[in-house]
Amino acid sequence: MHISVMPVESLNFWIGGDNKEKVLPGVYVDATFGEGGHSRLFLEQTDKTENVFLVALDRDSRRIEKGKNFFAKEIESGKLQLIKGNFSELPAILSSLKTKNLPVRGILFDFGLCTTQFSENRGFSFNEKEAPLDMRMSEDEELTAGQILNEWEEEALTKIIKEKGEEREGRKIARAILQKRAQGFSFEKVDDLLEVLKKITKKPWGQKIHFATKTFQALRMTVNREEESLIRGLREALDILAPGGRIVTIAFHSGEDRPVKNFFRRESRDCICPPEMPICRCDHQKTLKILTKKPLTPDEEEIKRNPNSRSAKMRVAEKI
């Protein structure tokens, strides 16, 4: 079961405060519907509020099919529109809906995967050793983790493992993968990759994280083009928000949090010229006000209840 992270805090920012009487009419977007936990809270909080609509999307059709059964009543009433799609295409998705002319008040991004996706034999989890090395969040993606491992050259493999996984042993891992391939080996299931990784990253003494975490993260991010979607999704969220509308993000590792931090920082400054420029030449104007000077994190009680929340960082910004 997936437990939603920082539910109360994120909901309050998303809907503009903890007073449900004061939720402004318009459209609210859950860009990462998942198991619908945040959406459910939103619907409970606003069920009596007139002219408040929720649009929820997910790129994974399994999440959407499950959600359609669970939220049949809200979909039927028009309160919820549940769409299979990538948040990197937000404007096109929203403009195809019947609420297209209403102001967009708040957009929630809860990045990454739901707990349930780790137990569907899709190659996301190193605990499912017999699962195929797939790792696609959406069947629309063409590239799989297996293709990367069986076809990519040493340089490209090293680059993604080091940069997207922040794995120091990226070069060694890439070489070991190529060596196996040179012996005629093909990477098909999760265990094939674990066998390589454990010889390189498994330490004889205690490790804080599983020895495969970073390489799995690199492959997943590459297969799903996560960073590109995230950067595009934020830009588009800002474009479509009404003034005063909010972007709420929850990130689980620095590959998700850093681009959010950089985007918020850039868009909250009037000048983005390099510091060595004597006068401003960029004409950039700020469009965001940052509401969380430092990212918010789950408290001890939440981490105890939901250990998966321990690395979460929430950032919020408001459109000017």
Ligand SMILES: C[S@@+](CC[C@H](N)C(=O)[O-])C[C@H]1O[C@@H](n2cnc3c(N)ncnc32)[C@H](O)[C@@H]1O
């Ligand atoms: C952490 S889960 C969200 C959990 C949800 N907030 C809840 O409380 O149940 C993240 C979800 O975002 C989806 N997702 C990831 N990247 C996406 C993208 N670019 N566009 C749409 N959905 C995406 C994943 O398929 C996953 O279901």
